[in-house]
Amino acid sequence: xxxxxxxxxxxxxxxxxxxxxxxxxxxxxxxxxxxxxxxxxxxxxxxxxxxxxxxxxxxxxxxxxxxxxxxxxxxxxxxxxxxxxxxxxxxxxx
Numbered sequence: 001x002x003x004x005x006x007x008x009x010x011x012x013x014x015x016x017x018x019x020x021x022x023x024x025x026x027x028x029x030x031x032x033x034x035x036x037x038x039x040x041x042x043x044x045x046x047x048x049x050x051x052x053x054x055x056x057x058x059x060x061x062x063x064x065x066x067x068x069x070x071x072x073x074x075x076x077x078x079x080x081x082x083x084x085x086x087x088x089x090x091x092x093x094x
Contacts (some may be wrong), residue, residue, distance in 0.1 A: 063069065071081060 074080070
């Protein structure tokens with residue numbers, strides 16, 4: 001322990017302080033990296049949840065757009081499919 005109290009100890013103290021600061025910076029960097037890794041994992045979970053919700057909503061929309069379901073819903077108010085086919089109108093230009 002004499003290297004800390006002798007006449008040339010200033011140089012030794014400088015090195016100890018430098019290494020201590022370097023260690024603190026490395027520890028802070030490690031904590032920051034861990035925080036970012038956990039945040040990325042959380043965002044990936046959120047992304048998976050949103051993708052599955054999107055697929056579920058798209059499936060629901062496809063089911064709602066089906067002709068049979070629309071016909072069944074409109075039947076209660078008296079609207080049904082046409083009994084005769086539509087008439088085609090042809091416009092000619094002179």
